[in-house]
Amino acid sequence: MDTIGFEAHDHKGCVRDAIAAVEAHCTRHKLQFTPVRRRVLEILLSEHRAMGAYEILDTLRTEGLGSQPPVAYRALDFLVTNGFVHKIERLNAFIACTHPGQDHTPAFLICRQCDAVAEAHAEPSKGMLGRAAADTGFTIEQAVVEAMGLCPQCRESVHPCA
Amino acid sequence: MDTIGFEAHDHKGCVRDAIAAVEAHCTRHKLQFTPVRRRVLEILLSEHRAMGAYEILDTLRTEGLGSQPPVAYRALDFLVTNGFVHKIERLNAFIACTHPGQDHTPAFLICRQCDAVAEAHAEPSKGMLGRAAADTGFTIEQAVVEAMGLCPQCRESVHPCA
DNA sequence: CATCAGATGTTATGATATCACATATGGAGA
DNA sequence: TCTCCATATGTGATATCATAACATCTGATG
Ligand SMILES: [Zn+2]
Ligand SMILES: [Zn+2]
Ligand SMILES: [Zn+2]
Ligand SMILES: [Zn+2]
Numbered sequence: 001m002d003t004i005g006f007e008a009h010d011h012k013g014c015v016r017d018a019i020a021a022v023e024a025h026c027t028r029h030k031l032q033f034t035p036v037r038r039r040v041l042e043i044l045l046s047e048h049r050a051m052g053a054y055e056i057l058d059t060l061r062t063e064g065l066g067s068q069p070p071v072a073y074r075a076l077d078f079l080v081t082n083g084f085v086h087k088i089e090r091l092n093a094f095i096a097c098t099h100p101g102q103d104h105t106p107a108f109l110i111c112r113q114c115d116a117v118a119e120a121h122a123e124p125s126k127g128m129l130g131r132a133a134a135d136t137g138f139t140i141e142q143a144v145v146e147a148m149g150l151c152p153q154c155r156e157s158v159h160p161c162a
Numbered sequence: 163m164d165t166i167g168f169e170a171h172d173h174k175g176c177v178r179d180a181i182a183a184v185e186a187h188c189t190r191h192k193l194q195f196t197p198v199r200r201r202v203l204e205i206l207l208s209e210h211r212a213m214g215a216y217e218i219l220d221t222l223r224t225e226g227l228g229s230q231p232p233v234a235y236r237a238l239d240f241l242v243t244n245g246f247v248h249k250i251e252r253l254n255a256f257i258a259c260t261h262p263g264q265d266h267t268p269a270f271l272i273c274r275q276c277d278a279v280a281e282a283h284a285e286p287s288k289g290m291l292g293r294a295a296a297d298t299g300f301t302i303e304q305a306v307v308e309a310m311g312l313c314p315q316c317r318e319s320v321h322p323c324a
Numbered sequence: 325c326a327t328c329a330g331a332t333g334t335t336a337t338g339a340t341a342t343c344a345c346a347t348a349t350g351g352a353g354a
Numbered sequence: 355t356c357t358c359c360a361t362a363t364g365t366g367a368t369a370t371c372a373t374a375a376c377a378t379c380t381g382a383t384g
Contacts, residue, residue: 036363070363074362113301122291138273139317144309229333254372305376
C-alpha cells in the first residue's frame with residue numbers, strides 16, 4: 001500500500017511512528033528537532049490533511065509557541081527542506097509526509113470536493129516528462145505532481161447529473 | 163518538437179499564429195475575445211515567459227486598459243479556463259499556451275536559475291500517478307506537473323563546484 | 325423598448341509570504 | 355572560563371498574490 005489518505009487507519013500509531021522516524025533522522029543528520037518544529041509536525045500529522053501556514057500558526061499561538069508568521073514559515077521551511085512535510089502548491093498548504101526520512105519524490109491526489117490529499121509515489125525522470133527533459137537538455141532536480149479530482153467517497157456522493 | 167521555450171524561434175510568427183488560433187477558437191465557441199483579454203494574451207505571448215498578474219497589470223495600466231487587480235485576474239481567468247494560458251503554480255505566475263485551442267494536458271520544465279519555462283505534453287492518467295489513482299478509486303480530472311531544474315543554457319554557465 | 329447576461333470599473337479587503345533587526349542559546353576553541 | 359560564532363527564535367513591518375462586493379455599461383433577444 002503506497003497511497004493512504006482516503007482510508008481509515010491506525011492514526012495514533014501513524015503519528016507516533018512518524019515522529020519517531022523524524023527524530024531518528026534528525027539525530028543521525030545532526031539536525032535540530034526543536035519544540036516549534038516538532039509541534040508543527042505534530043499538528044500536521046494529527047490533522048492528516050493539508051493546512052495553511054496561518055492555520056498552523058493559530059494553533060501555535062494558543063500554545064504560546066509563537067504568534068508571528070515567520071515562526072510558522074521557518075518551521076515549515078525546515079520540515080519541507082528535510083522532506084518531513086510537503087507543500088501542496090495547488091492549495092498553498094502543507095501536509096505531513098507519509099514516508100518521513102525516506103528519499104522519495106511525492107505525487108498527490110487532491111479531492112476538489114473535500115480537500116482530502118493522498119500521497120503517492122512519483123517517478124520523476126520516467127515517462128513523458130523525463131523524455132521531454134532529456135530531449136531539450138533540461139536537468140530535472142525536483143518535481144511538483146498534483147492531480148485534482150474526486151476521491152472515492154466524494155465520487156459516490158456526487159449526484160449523477162442524469 | 164513538442165517543447166519550445168529554451169530555444170530561439172520565429173517569435174513574431176509564433177505570436178501571430180497563436181492569436182489567430184485563439185481568435186478562431188473563440189469565434190467557433192461563441193466566446194468574447196475582448197480587448198483586455200486579447201491584450202493580456204498578447205503580453206504573455208510577446209514576453210514568452212511566466213509573468214505575475216500584477217506585472218501584467220502594470221502594462222495594462224500604462225495603456226489605459228484597466229488599473230485594478232480584478233481586471234487582470236478576470237482576463238487571466240478567462241484565458242486559463244479556456245486553455246489559452248496556463249498557471250504555473252510553483253511561481254504563482256501565468257504563461258501563454260504553446261498549443262492554444264488544442265485539448266491537452268501540459269507539463270512544465272522550469273529553470274530555477276533564469277526562470278525560463280518550457281511547455282511539454284503530459285499524459286495524466288498514464289504512469290505511476292494513473293496507477294495510484296486507479297488503485298484508490300480516485301478520479302483524476304486535471305493535473306499540475308511542474309519540474310524544477312536547470313535549462314541547457316544555465317547548466318552550462320553554472321560553475322562546477324569542483 | 326424592456327429585459328437580461330456577460331463584461332468591466334472601482335473600492336476595499338483577505339490570504340499568503342518575506343524582510344529586517346534584535347535577542348537568545350549552545351558548542352568550539354583560545 | 356571566556357570569547358566567538360553558527361543557528362534558532364521573537365517581533366514589527368511590509369511585500370506579494372488574490373478575491374469580495376457592488377455599481378455600471380453594452381450588446382443580444384424578444
Ligand atoms: Zn512524502
Ligand atoms: Zn473527497
Ligand atoms: Zn498548453
Ligand atoms: Zn535557464
